[in-house]
Amino acid sequence: MKQIVATFVLVALVLLNSSLIHTTMAGSSFCDSKCAVRCSKAGRQDRCLKYCGICCEDCNCVPSGTYGNKDECPCYRDKKNSKGDPKCP
DSSP: OHHHHHHHHHHHHHHHHHHHHHHHHHOOHHHHHHHHHHTTTOSSHHHHHHHHHHHHHHHSOOOSSSSOOGGGOHHHHHOBOTTSSBOOO
């Protein structure tokens, strides 16, 4: 019986810890939902979500659709990486 309780407490702690980490890393739900749509057809979704999230947090907007439409959000469109290429997907 003690093993079951200990296992339950351990699982609860792991789940609580992972949800707290996800909440602090996730940013806003606005950016999460907009970037999920924007990156839904990306070949490298993890990279797309990362950079989309960074751009969304900075610009407070994400263009609609999965590609293009960057004129809807000039800040997002104009962000460049260190090589001078567009930073935002």
